[in-house]
Amino acid sequence: MYGENIKRVMTCIQCGKCTGSCPESGKTPFNIRMIIRKNQFQSDIEEYIPWYCTSCGACTIRCPRDVKPSEVVIGIRSMFVEEGQIPTQIQKALENTFVQKNPWGRARTKRGDWSEKLDFSVPHVSETLSKRLLFTCCIQAYDPRCMVIPQNIAKIMNSCDIEFGILGEEEACCGNEIRRIGEGGLFEELLEENKAMFKEYGVQEIVTLSPHCMNALKKEYEGSDIKVVHYTEVIAGLINEGRLKYKKPYPRKVIYHDPCFLGKQNGIFDEPREILGAIDGLTLLEFTRSREVSLCCEGGGGRMFFEVETQYRRNSEVRVEEALSKGAEVIATACPFCVMTLEEKAVEKGLQVKELSEILMEVI
Amino acid sequence: MRAGIFICHCGHNIKHTVDVRRVSEYFRKIPGVIVSTDYAFVCSEPGQDIIVESIKRYNLDRVVIASCTPSLHGDLFKDLLKKSGVNPFLLRRVSIREHCSWVGDDVELNTEKAKRLILAGLYSASHYIPLEEKMVEVEKSALVIGGGVSGLSAALFLARMGIKVYLVEKEAELGGHVRFLGNIWPSGRKGRDIVGEMIEELKGLTNVEIFTEAEVTGFEGFFGNYGVTIRQSDRERKVIAGGVVVASGFVPFDPAIKPELNYGKDQRIVTTFDLERGIEPPDLPDRPRVAILHCVGSRDEAIGKSYCSRVCCVNALKVAETIKGRYPDSYVESFYMDVRAHPRGGEEYFEAVQERGVLFTRGNVGEIVPSESGVILRGEDTLFGEVYEREFDLVILSIGMASSPGNRTLAQLLKITLDKDGFFLEAHIKLRPYDTAVKGIFIAGSCSGPKDTEESINHGRASALKLFGMLNLGYAFVDPFISWVDPKRCSGCRQCEEACIAKAIKFDEAKRVVKVEEAACMGCGLCNATCPSSAITLKGYMDSFIGDEISGLLEVV
Numbered sequence: 060m061y062g063e064n065i066k067r068v069m070t071c072i073q074c075g076k077c078t079g080s081c082p083e084s085g086k087t088p089f090n091i092r093m094i095i096r097k098n099q100f101q102s103d104i105e106e107y108i109p110w111y112c113t114s115c116g117a118c119t120i121r122c123p124r125d126v127k128p129s130e131v132v133i134g135i136r137s138m139f140v141e142e143g144q145i146p147t148q149i150q151k152a153l154e155n156t157f158v159q160k161n162p163w164g165r166a167r168t169k170r171g172d173w174s175e176k177l178d179f180s181v182p183h184v185s186e187t188l189s190k191r192l193l194f195t196c197c198i199q200a201y202d203p204r205c206m207v208i209p210q211n212i213a214k215i216m217n218s219c220d221i222e223f224g225i226l227g228e229e230e231a232c233c234g235n236e237i238r239r240i241g242e243g244g245l246f247e248e249l250l251e252e253n254k255a256m257f258k259e260y261g262v263q264e265i266v267t268l269s270p271h272c273m274n275a276l277k278k279e280y281e282g283s284d285i286k287v288v289h290y291t292e293v294i295a296g297l298i299n300e301g302r303l304k305y306k307k308p309y310p311r312k313v314i315y316h317d318p319c320f321l322g323k324q325n326g327i328f329d330e331p332r333e334i335l336g337a338i339d340g341l342t343l344l345e346f347t348r349s350r351e352v353s354l355c356c357e358g359g360g361g362r363m364f365f366e367v368e369t370q371y372r373r374n375s376e377v378r379v380e381e382a383l384s385k386g387a388e389v390i391a392t393a394c395p396f397c398v399m400t401l402e403e404k405a406v407e408k409g410l411q412v413k414e415l416s417e418i419l420m421e422v423i
Numbered sequence: 424m425r426a427g428i429f430i431c432h433c434g435h436n437i438k439h440t441v442d443v444r445r446v447s448e449y450f451r452k453i454p455g456v457i458v459s460t461d462y463a464f465v466c467s468e469p470g471q472d473i474i475v476e477s478i479k480r481y482n483l484d485r486v487v488i489a490s491c492t493p494s495l496h497g498d499l500f501k502d503l504l505k506k507s508g509v510n511p512f513l514l515r516r517v518s519i520r521e522h523c524s525w526v527g528d529d530v531e532l533n534t535e536k537a538k539r540l541i542l543a544g545l546y547s548a549s550h551y552i553p554l555e556e557k558m559v560e561v562e563k564s565a566l567v568i569g570g571g572v573s574g575l576s577a578a579l580f581l582a583r584m585g586i587k588v589y590l591v592e593k594e595a596e597l598g599g600h601v602r603f604l605g606n607i608w609p610s611g612r613k614g615r616d617i618v619g620e621m622i623e624e625l626k627g628l629t630n631v632e633i634f635t636e637a638e639v640t641g642f643e644g645f646f647g648n649y650g651v652t653i654r655q656s657d658r659e660r661k662v663i664a665g666g667v668v669v670a671s672g673f674v675p676f677d678p679a680i681k682p683e684l685n686y687g688k689d690q691r692i693v694t695t696f697d698l699e700r701g702i703e704p705p706d707l708p709d710r711p712r713v714a715i716l717h718c719v720g721s722r723d724e725a726i727g728k729s730y731c732s733r734v735c736c737v738n739a740l741k742v743a744e745t746i747k748g749r750y751p752d753s754y755v756e757s758f759y760m761d762v763r764a765h766p767r768g769g770e771e772y773f774e775a776v777q778e779r780g781v782l783f784t785r786g787n788v789g790e791i792v793p794s795e796s797g798v799i800l801r802g803e804d805t806l807f808g809e810v811y812e813r814e815f816d817l818v819i820l821s822i823g824m825a826s827s828p829g830n831r832t833l834a835q836l837l838k839i840t841l842d843k844d845g846f847f848l849e850a851h852i853k854l855r856p857y858d859t860a861v862k863g864i865f866i867a868g869s870c871s872g873p874k875d876t877e878e879s880i881n882h883g884r885a886s887a888l889k890l891f892g893m894l895n896l897g898y899a900f901v902d903p904f905i906s907w908v909d910p911k912r913c914s915g916c917r918q919c920e921e922a923c924i925a926k927a928i929k930f931d932e933a934k935r936v937v938k939v940e941e942a943a944c945m946g947c948g949l950c951n952a953t954c955p956s957s958a959i960t961l962k963g964y965m966d967s968f969i970g971d972e973i974s975g976l977l978e979v980v
Binding site for chain 2: 072073074075076077078079080081084085090092093117120121122123124125347348350351352
């Protein structure tokens with residue numbers, strides 16, 4: 060029914076490790092173990108159920124039978140996508156991505172506009188010697204809140220003489236969320252389009268800004284051997300080499316939130332902490348649930364584009380409350396989706412949420 | 424050549440799809456075939472008698488038996504030839520059951536195929552030469568690697584039977600993991616006492632040499648005369664051992680590999696092994712809330728350990744009972760996927776622990792999150808289908824057994840095989856569970872997979888018994904299938920010397936040719952295939968055998 064994975068689904072022993080690891084179970088009707096059980100018997104699954112999944116990946120990482128429950132959810136979603144039984148907002152996001160190559164439906168021609176506000180010019184990747192590409196990510200190319208992230212990183216890399224270029228309007232959505240929504244066909248299209256661009260301009264290395272883009276480019280662009288890194292890896296390297304020096308202190312209590320796609324899914328835990336830890340005066344706090352057990356912000360798996368129906372306590376609220384109880388003044392993270400979800404609740408409680416690069420801009 | 428052909432019906436197994444009568448008649452016309460006959464069961468006593476009588480009456484010098492696969496009844500037919508005064512290497516077995524009668528049911532096709540197969544065997548056999556199995560003396564000594572409970576039990580058995588034993592242990596003290604165990608189910612005895620008695624007896628025996636903080640660094644030779652190098656700090660000792668028992672044990676699974684368990688980051692999260700070693704958990708209240716997790720490091724493909732460790736369920740029950748005994752008002756909840764209390768009495772023990780009020784919740788705990796007031800377990804009770812978050816004062820992880828990382832080096836040194844999980848592989852899981860593929864090397868205890876104390880002791884004793892049987896004979900036969908170099912064809916390129924893994928090929932500087940050291944040759948055929956001048960032949964597997972065998976298959980019958 061759902062491709063090759065069905066064999067593994069049949070080996071599920073219903074141990075419940077997935078449900079115990081899932082950030083949505085308990086508070087919502089979403090029970091990932093039950094979905095696998097129903098999948099084994101080919102029973103019907105209510106159409107609203109699979110949309111709770113945030114694609115955080117905890118179930119797939121921890122499953123003792125390698126059933127890959129989060130991939131099963133994608134399989135179920137793709138069935139609903141095929142039948143057209145999907146929430147309108149999801150439908151909209153898919154249509155937008157098909158037409159404008161970004162889920163928000165902004166004009167493709169404006170994808171490179173963020174770079175025009177800089178006091179230096181960012182070349183097209185084909186004009187660089189290093190063929191190092193800064194991959195912008197849809198939300199950071201258009202959303203005014205997130206647009207500062209590529210700008211900040213561009214400034215830092217420029218100041219450290221790291222050559223890079225962009226693709227501008229030739230860049231398409233990476234497709235990470237699109238695949239997770241269940242539109243495998245559209246994902247393939249985006250992948251082919253981007254891969255063709257990388258090939259045409261001889262891209263050697265990709266520096267990604269969003270962990271979601273990094274995940275897709277690194278793990279899901281099959282047959283691509285381009286080196287893909289997250290910007291935190293680049294910056295941590297610059298600090299270690301002494302090429303990036305902080306000039307100002309940041310005397311505040313900062314608590315770091317591990318994004319799922321950066322941390323538990325791709326194992327980047329230390330670089331962001333190294334970057335923060337090197338700042339003078341900064342007190343780095345940790346959530347009880349940090350690193351591999353970090354609590355998902357609920358922004359992944361298509362959840363950025365629509366709201367699930369039931370009213371329940373947001374994980375962002377849980378995060379913000381813990382940050383407050385630990386005396387944090389700032390929540391730092393390294394993912395645009397996490398910034399958006401956490402900020403919504405943090406602002407209500409008078410707490411600041413900052414993307415790592417924003418803190419960096421204040422100290423250099 | 425005076426060949427005899429004996430075709431077996433195997434009851435109906437061969438006869439129902441092969442016209443055996445027609446086949447035996449066909450061969451009577453072939454030159455060189457003196458007798459060709461068929462019989463219901465050639466392996467039966469009357470069947471054997473037919474072969475022996477035919478050999479004697481017709482003075483046969485080749486025997487072709489067309490029956491089941493050659494791997495069955497091999498020694499039986501070889502002995503038959505020996506008894507009749509014919510070299511056993513002049514026997515040819517042809518499989519017309521597995522390779523013919525069982526494959527299809529067209530009698531015409533099968534009969535023709537059987538003829539061709541037997542003809543091929545006959546042609547090949549015409550080239551056979553008599554070979555002699557060399558008899559070598561066997562040193563009545565044994566090397567036991569590992570001084571844990573199974574190594575001790577093997578060493579003790581061998582030593583009592585008068586075999587000289589070299590016991591090599593990598594740690595400073597003998598006794599392995601068992602010496603730390605508090606009470607060994609079901610006897611309730613202390614591990615230290617069990618191994619203590621064994622060590623004491625062993626130390627009292629004069630034919631035992633114990634090397635602690637030592638390792639085996641060199642290994643060569645063949646069964647009966649293995650040359651072993653033992654390194655102890657900076658000293659090296661060379662000894663001769665007739666055979667070997669490998670009992671290198673296991674390592675306890677380290678739960679820190681699973682970050683969601685938070686082991687090692689909070690004192691209130693401990694393993695069953697920590698408790699056994701006497702690591703005291705933090706002070707508990709009078710009515711402590713204790714969680715016990717089964718299957719930690721077992722049955723888990725996320726960490727590449729798909730096997731069941733067999734001992735941890737009983738360990739988990741034991742720890743639950745202990746806590747209930749010490750704190751009668753405690754709340755003890757055991758989280759399991761399945762309770763596999765397999766040893767004898769295990770299921771009854773499970774029942775008894777349940778009766779004491781220990782709760783069993785089915786579900787693999789998702790995450791363990793420490794908080795100030797307690798440790799929070801988050802998971803699903805898969806029987807209720809409900810997600811819970813419960814707080815405990817102590818969490819005990821019932822950890823499994825992992826293979827020792829040293830096994831890899833040992834496997835390379837001894838040329839024995841490991842399974843996918845890094846445990847030593849037995850030669851046959853049912854028929855030869857103690858043997859390795861190498862003659863005279865046996866495995867014992869948890870180095871070949873998770874085992875409890877009782878099983879480890881038995882495994883050690885069984886391996887020792889099998890080795891003793893081989894050593895006590897005082898002699899052994901060496902397979903005659905070894906390489907032979909034709910000095911006239913050898914160009915002295917020495918490529919075979921490089922290819923040889925047994926280091927059996929030596930270069931003769933004076934004559935500029937290579938020579939095979941017969942005692943060391945394993946008969947693997949690598950040199951044979953490497954030689955560009957076809958100067959090396961493997962006795963018993965010559966090129967001409969195969970050439971004529973193929974022409975037999977292609978002949979019109």
